[in-house]
Amino acid sequence: MRELMRRYFAGTVSSSDLQMKIGRNRQPYYLSDEDIATTAISTLSDYANSLRLPYNQSQLLTIKSFIASIGIPYSLLNSKGDLDRIGQKLFQGFVVDFFAKGVPMSQVQINANSVMSVIPLNQTLVNEAYYNVLNKAADKFLKDGFMSDNEQRLIESYTSSLGISLNNLPSNCQNGGLVRIAQSMILKNLQNGIYPNNPLSVPIMLTKGEKVIWVYDNVTMLQEKITREYVGGSRGMSYRICKGLTYRTGSFKGHPVERSSMETVGTGEFVITDKNLFFHCPTASVKIPYKKLVGLTPYSDGLEVHKEEAKPKRTVFQGFDAWFVMNVLNLVNS
Structure with missing residues (x-):
């Protein structure tokens, strides 16, 4: 057969x-x-x-x-x-x-x-096919490290004709060249004062007129935790007064020691808007206004933010390439 x-x-x-x-x-x-x-x-x-x-x-x-x-x-x-x-x-x-x-x-x-x-x-498979083709085209366009105006026009024509968005990519496309192209196009528009109009599925409260620029999925938030303890020794003697009660003589000589460690807060969505950074996961929701930022440290797989606080603690968001966030903050705060 x-x-x-x-x-x-x-x-x-x-x-x-x-x-x-x-x-x-x-x-x-x-x-x-x-x-x-x-x-x-x-x-x-x-x-x-x-x-x-x-x-x-x-x-x-x-x-x-x-x-x-x-x-x-x-x-x-x-x-x-x-x-x-x-x-x-x-x-x-x-x-x-x-x-x-x-x-x-x-x-x-x-x-x-x-x-x-x-x-x-079904429509899910059709949309997946459209994105697969677009992702392969993006990888090809970026092979020389540069996207020409004609290549950008092709992508814009493709997405507008099909009614698909570069700002809400499916998970299987979030690690390819398509992400870098979509972000590059957003940055170019921001330079011209054009902000994206992205839908938001994350349960956070935006201020009036606030615009969502990008949402990263599966981002891990880590925050510094400081513990304090005393170390040292004591001298003297203990006298038993009655059952359960002891009197101690002598002195204690010691000093406080602080230890810090980075602890995982949770894994969720990291949202970039024109006014704030947001993080949302099942166990925590965090809002960081740009006006409260005093510094940023980019890493190959994330970003450390330094906030204006009385007792600042290190806060790190891990799971994305920080170059886009750094460029967005530079443009929206210029």
Whole structure:
């Protein structure tokens, strides 16, 4: 049966022959729907993996006829999400033509939507495909360390046409070149006095007119904790007066010693606005106004803030590259 399906994709067996031979062999060889589905998905995956860009409509028709000919319910074929993965790959292959070949977005969407007529994808998978293509384009644009104006226009055209946001990226795109491009575009707009208008899903209270610039997820807040103890020795004698009561003579000679350590407050969202830094997690919510900042120490994986306090304590936010925050603070406070 596997060889029969391979011959279909090689073009030496027609869809009608495939349908006839599977139907004829079902009973004498005790083939269940699960048997046929397992073999079909394996062979279809091999075919999809063999495809190279650019994709075309004839490949979609080949897949569509195959699914119709084997006579297996779609839900069974896709029980483990195999068809979703194949469909998403094909969908992305048509979308990438926007960057690779300059195909207008209107035609790109027509071609990409033709995949949906063969392998339906839900909106979550579609959005994920759009972001995957955009992330790959961003990595390519940043390979030379510089994004040209034309490359920026392509990204702006892509996102505006599809109605997707660079300021609220899915988790699988938050460590790639797309983040750096999105942040670079925000910084360029801030230089021109243009602030982003980002929705906020974190339960914090903004002041009137305050604008959200960026939200980092999975940031860990650490704060300095100071403990004090006395060390030293004593001299003298103890006299038992009665049960549970002792009188001690002599003196104690010692001195206080302070010890500091960084303790984890929690892991949550770190929000940058045009007026404040916010941190929110299930156990704590912190607001740091820019006017209370006296200094910042950037690290490769976070930022230490120094606040104007009577007894200042070290406060560190860990889990992001500090360059963007430093640039934002420089622009909004200039």
